[in-house]
Amino acid sequence: LVLGVKPQFLKQALEGLVIDKPILSMAAGISLETLAQLTTDSLPIIRIMPNLNAEILKSTTAICRNPFVSDSLFETAQQITDAFGSTFVLDEKDFDAFTALAGSSPAYIALFIEALAKAGVKYGFPKTTALEIVTQTLLATSENLLQSDQSPNDFIDKVSSPGGTTVAGLLDLEKTGFTASTVSAIDATINRSQQLSKRG
Ligand SMILES: NC(=O)c1ccc[n+]([C@@H]2O[C@H](COP(=O)([O-])OP(=O)(O)OC[C@H]3O[C@@H](n4cnc5c(N)ncnc54)[C@H](OP(=O)(O)O)[C@@H]3O)[C@@H](O)[C@H]2O)c1
Missing domain, CATH: 3.40.50.720 (NAD(P)-binding Rossmann-like Domain)
Structure with a gap:
């Protein structure tokens, strides 16, 4: 049933x-x-x-x-x-964390896609073109990581040439706390999931 x-x-x-x-x-x-x-x-x-x-x-x-x-x-x-x-x-005890990493994360990933696409619009792309560029890149990056045994950090190092554009962007993302803010969002999701489980 x-x-x-x-x-x-x-x-x-x-x-x-x-x-x-x-x-x-x-x-x-x-x-x-x-x-x-x-x-x-x-x-x-x-x-x-x-x-x-x-x-x-x-x-x-x-x-x-x-x-x-x-x-x-x-x-x-x-x-x-x-x-x-x-x-x-x-294990059932890991369901709340899984809910954050897989159940809710599509919304967070969509938010990241939306933010990149907005940046594309800022620099003159029509929104639909910017979204197509970003979603195709996200898809390919995920497939590339799944198909190889390289870690995301290996991948990041490969994209970041010395003195180049990517490292400048990466450092800027961390200036506004990208990793810390992502983990904090997952903390908030797990807390909420635990609250709802108790209520249920
Ligand atoms: N959507 C997600 O991404 C997602 C992710 C994880 C878990 N879930 C879980 O999946 C379940 C369904 O979510 P959903 O988003 O698919 O919801 P949904 O689209 O609202 O579907 C709920 C279904 O339950 C039926 N239903 C409502 N009351 C009923 C009753 N008293 N007796 C028999 N059937 C009844 C509804 O029938 P009618 O259409 O005829 O009203 C409808 O087919 C939920 O338990 C949700 O927590 C969903």
Whole structure:
């Protein structure tokens, strides 16, 4: 049974149902323990955290299970999540951090794309052209990193020629605290996710 209703409606959706089938829940912030309380003790329950890129079958999805889920059932669940992207088997305790790194980060990445595109507009590109340039570059950079064994730092060093343009931009980004501000945004996301989990 796949549970795909908004977390705030989950209780209402399950009310009065007698469930005797394994459950796969995608409800954000609803723990395996809460799901067991809302259904039946000792029911096999799998929890997943997909992201919006499921729309194009490229979700980055976390998955975990309770002790009643057999290996073969868990494998079947992973076949389902693999069908709409990539799957990461995690401990449930890591779901809040995963939610920040994969669930919310598409919004942060989109914000970075928007900022670069605005800079393009500032220097005379039409917005659509600037967006195309930036998104294609982002896609290629991600693919390049995924396909090679170089770290992002190796990649940065390769782009940064001595005395060149890139190092000037990189240093300027850090002047306004790019790395610290990114990590702080992830901290805020995890805090919020933990608050919502407690409430759920
Ligand atoms: N969107 C994301 O990127 C994302 C990421 C991670 C996790 N999730 C989780 O995925 C779930 C779905 O999110 P969504 O964005 O797809 O929401 P959504 O578009 O609002 O879809 C919710 C679905 O639940 C149905 N529904 C609502 N109340 C119901 C009830 N009482 N009984 C039976 N069905 C009911 C709705 O049916 P009607 O259309 O007929 O109203 C709709 O098909 C949520 O639990 C969310 O936390 C979403």
